[in-house]
Amino acid sequence: MKTRVLVVAIIVSFVVFLDGAVTNVALPAIKRELGGGLAVQQWVVDGYLITLGSLILLAGSLSDHYGRLRIMRIGLFGFAITSLACALAPTGEFLVGARIVQGAAGALLVPSSLALIIATFPAAEQGKAIGRWTAWTTAAFLAGPALGGLLVDAVSWRLIFGINLLPIAVALWLMRKIDQASEDRVRQQIDFVGAALGVVGLAGPVYALIEQGRYGWTSPLILVPLIVGVASLTTFIWWESRAPNPMMPLSLFAQRNFAWGNLATFFIYAAFAFVGFAMTVFVQEAAGYTALLAGLVQVPSTVIMVVGSSFFGGLSSRYGPRLFMTVGPLVCAAGMLLTLSVTSDAVYWTQLLPGILVLGVGMAITVAPLTAAILGAVDPKRAGIGSAVNNAIARIAGLIAVACTGVIVGSTLDVTGYHRAAIACAAFLIVGGVIAFIGIRNPRKTDAPAAQPAAPATPPAAPAPSAPKTEPAA
Template identity: 55%
Template structure:
């Protein structure tokens, strides 16, 4: 970070560390799920809730958190988020039954929602132009690094200490960030944004009720009022949330954004692609331990080639997409990933990582490298700079909701048990979702990033405000 001024280096360090803990927590948990299930019980349902309780509050509140950050101050909101995340992490590690663990995970997600938008807002508020772009590049590189170290660290802690230490990994970076934050002195920004608490509540309760129904449905059946009633109420609340976004002067999720072609179709592609990635990450992390008998560390290392390829190649794919447009990469990338997912069908009772799993991880890594940067460029490049913050937050929320819903439907997807047959079922569903992502991209994505200027003008014209 030699090209940055001292205060800019401090801001970037704070932003990276604050976001790192939320990304790290999202990647370490999959390898810890079998150990959690063995110790506190609950089977696959508890495993689903450990992941989804975090994603429900994170997904539902991340849009609201952006407004809160603007209204009450980015530094204050980040400080509150860091402290709350640390306390929730300790509560997760100390949990003694499934219910307390799930509640603590939900609290973690709510705290994490305060960190991502406020960390990026610190960068966008203190830097402009090329410096800002470089800073966001640094932020992206380091937060992507959480994907690399998360499963490995999680596996090591599970194998040599306890799954509880997986959730205490966050405490050290949180403490460092709080110290750095105390040294940061920025001029107060104008706080004119209104916070639409009702929209945040409708979104959180709606998503929560639908996910509850999807997770518990295999246990109770759709005929049970404890299932169909939350499902109906959840859908109704989410519809009310969408209707409120049309009528309020300061929406959390401006619906006009989706009328911009590349933004709308790009987010639909995001929904399919990130649902597939979440399903694959969950199933591989759990099955390689419970079905194939690998240690948590080995299971954490299993998907490492995929992440390494993404880190090495994604920036190059972004440059290619800038030259030739994102459409071809957003089409080919998910289809290549689908081929990788189908390679997992070679996993059999006589397990061999090198011939059955590694080829799939390499092919999926190549496809992912072709997809991520062009997808981000297409979506954010379709929206003018004035609305780039909310556009990024919406896309982030869509990717989280995709993972939330597919994990909630896991029992239905695998047929009730994550055995070899269930693992193969998940591979088919993963491949199907990825093919849908590629097809949607081919149909919907049109604009080349070189045409951003006219796109910005068109997007601004659509803004009813």
């Protein structure tokens, strides 16, 4: 049963994360067929991330309330339908709309899958299980471009969405034999007001960041969404501190590792998302790589990630996560800086591969310990919402990073633009490593049992986020 649960959790999360990454390599082909320029390319990515990131908190509450398997099934059916809609999109606007709804379906899947692992595996086995989950789900971000490039060059960009139907069918079949009766549930009202404020609060600023190049910062079309979004985010925090059953219980942040781990997550995952977007578009549009070759660029990192995450997850269980969460991002930053030697030819073996290899090692060191540190601060009964908070922060970080593309690189991803992107990614990663060094504390061995139930089941009013893996990568 444990193996089946782990396989289902990996498949479900892999599909969600893969869809977020596989799209990058198809953006030039989508632009050629449907038009729209850089703005449409950003919206195809960020439309998905807006609802994924903002609704994942609500999904965590739904998971705890109604049961992880039930919410997971609803999410899988929704993801299948919206994937088909994306594959058949006749216009850029239709594709963006379908991606927005697809993100909402994806939000139901990630917290449920990780919470299922926490509920199924005993504390002594969770580190290794999370390491495997982390390796495969984070690998989705790296394997996505390779798979997408193959499909784009061999058939069409539309197949990158249609291919989702196969793993979804496999996951639904495997779930038939998983016992739902043993699930722990937390019955409480669902915070729909908080969910609405979160969506508006993210959508407004993201719209402003993406469209400011076209309309200018002083245009009402930019200022109004920006002001409304910021006001909504402020109101969201206020509401969550007073709501009887908040979808993001601020009490979670009272746990040191949960709070500091999620802060580190924001910067680390902003860098991960931004480098995937920037490098994949750059090598195609500036260096002339085919979609397949562009996708293969990061395969070495994928291999290192898959092989190394479980190993470093086990080490962090023995020695604590602080060292790994500090050193890993710094190694990643060094890898990004190595790619600054890239020219318009983008010679892979000498200009990109060395940095990519170092980046992969850094990610393997970082991700599993980060996830384990955050999850270790969450009460198992609140694993759904804890996982959701961490996932939300990771997705929102990527969302904001991609939305800032125009601000960081300008109107096009040429060599100069890529250099700016690489420096920005390195800066994000260094900040993430410093935050981990300052804030993360290794749990004492005698406190191992207490590390699990760190956040009270009934939230009072302090804060503590969760990481992309605890919450998750991914």
